[in-house]
Amino acid sequence: MKTKINMTEWGKQEMSSPKRIAIPIMTHPGIELCGCTVRQAVTNGEIHADAICRLNERYPAAASTAIMDLTVEAEAFGANIFFSENEVPSVVGRLLSNQADVEALEVPSLDCGRVNEYLKANRIAASTITDKPVFGGCIGPFSLAGRLYDMSELMMAIYIEPDTIRLLLDKCTAFITEYVRAMKATGINGVIVAEPAAGLVSNEDCSAFSSAYVKKIVSEVQDDDFMVVLHNCGNMGHCTAAMVETGAAGLHFGNQTDMVAAAEETPSDILIMGNIDPVAVMKMATPEKEKEETLSLLRKMEKWSNFILSTGCDTPPEVPFGNIDAFYAALEEYNADK
Numbered sequence: 001m002k003t004k005i006n007m008t009e010w011g012k013q014e015m016s017s018p019k020r021i022a023i024p025i026m027t028h029p030g031i032e033l034c035g036c037t038v039r040q041a042v043t044n045g046e047i048h049a050d051a052i053c054r055l056n057e058r059y060p061a062a063a064s065t066a067i068m069d070l071t072v073e074a075e076a077f078g079a080n081i082f083f084s085e086n087e088v089p090s091v092v093g094r095l096l097s098n099q100a101d102v103e104a105l106e107v108p109s110l111d112c113g114r115v116n117e118y119l120k121a122n123r124i125a126a127s128t129i130t131d132k133p134v135f136g137g138c139i140g141p142f143s144l145a146g147r148l149y150d151m152s153e154l155m156m157a158i159y160i161e162p163d164t165i166r167l168l169l170d171k172c173t174a175f176i177t178e179y180v181r182a183m184k185a186t187g188i189n190g191v192i193v194a195e196p197a198a199g200l201v202s203n204e205d206c207s208a209f210s211s212a213y214v215k216k217i218v219s220e221v222q223d224d225d226f227m228v229v230l231h232n233c234g235n236m237g238h239c240t241a242a243m244v245e246t247g248a249a250g251l252h253f254g255n256q257t258d259m260v261a262a263a264e265e266t267p268s269d270i271l272i273m274g275n276i277d278p279v280a281v282m283k284m285a286t287p288e289k290e291k292e293e294t295l296s297l298l299r300k301m302e303k304w305s306n307f308i309l310s311t312g313c314d315t316p317p318e319v320p321f322g323n324i325d326a327f328y329a330a331l332e333e334y335n336a337d338k
Helices: 007-016 028-034 038-043 045-058 072-077 099-104 115-128 141-149 151-160 162-185 196-200 203-221 240-245 259-265 287-300 321-335
Strands: 080-082 090-092 134-139 190-194 227-232 250-253 271-276 307-311
Touching (some): 007 227, 007 271, 028 038, 028 045, 045 115, 072 115, 072 134, 072 141, 072 162, 099 162, 115 134, 115 162, 134 141, 134 162, 141 151, 141 162, 141 203, 151 162, 151 196, 162 190, 162 203, 190 203, 196 203, 196 227, 203 227, 240 259, 259 287, 271 287, 287 307, 287 321
Parallel strands (some): 134 190, 190 227, 227 250, 271 307
């Protein structure tokens, strides 16, 4: 049985230690350890959980994370999803085209699509990994709206038809809130809310059309036992202030963000996570380069006790295990004299 973890105290404890911890968003190597395909893992909760657990057995992450799949919620609303064997799923086409479509859109039940398979993965992982936090994952409201309405059309519509988009965001937020409540009931300790599309707009628009809605989710689900981490890999540094507004206990930054600048804009009681490039470094670099980049980031962030080493986004399939080893070797070397 999983012991309840007070996530507020967990965060304070990590910030009070001179040693750094790592929480990479990294599930695909676990899928490969299972000998399964990405398609199997994103459609079968038991395989998904097995991937999380196998990765936990192999590497010393301070918390375990679920697959960052940004199609689960869109599929529940009725969007068409393309599945390939070894790539993450993607949304095909456009579900909504106008105000009438948005008005007619029903907020789906949690029995739609693959939602229950993801809840099953969370439940199994939470009951198996009992000595550290387990984070589920979901999409953010603005990014979900973009997958339903078409991202380019959405970015124009926030100026031309803002009331239509606000209605859509209300429906997206209602569904995500219920989904995260159900995740929380599985016994996991937090959720990483992926809102990359919010980085495509200005800080002001990010605040109005993303953060205001994420804040509603945070207010409903975050407490001492459950932490919300907001991920925005679209943020180039221009909308960190809007991310802070959400009240999320943790902020996760992509590799395009200057982590020092992000740290300077973030209150010291909020965890900041990032941001080793998941493709150029984790997948494509040599182990030597991987270690060098990781050590460089750790040293650069030395003065910020709220910093947690992570990847800039979910690592893609086929990241070399030698590079993952180098990532953790850099962390071990950095901590050796702390």
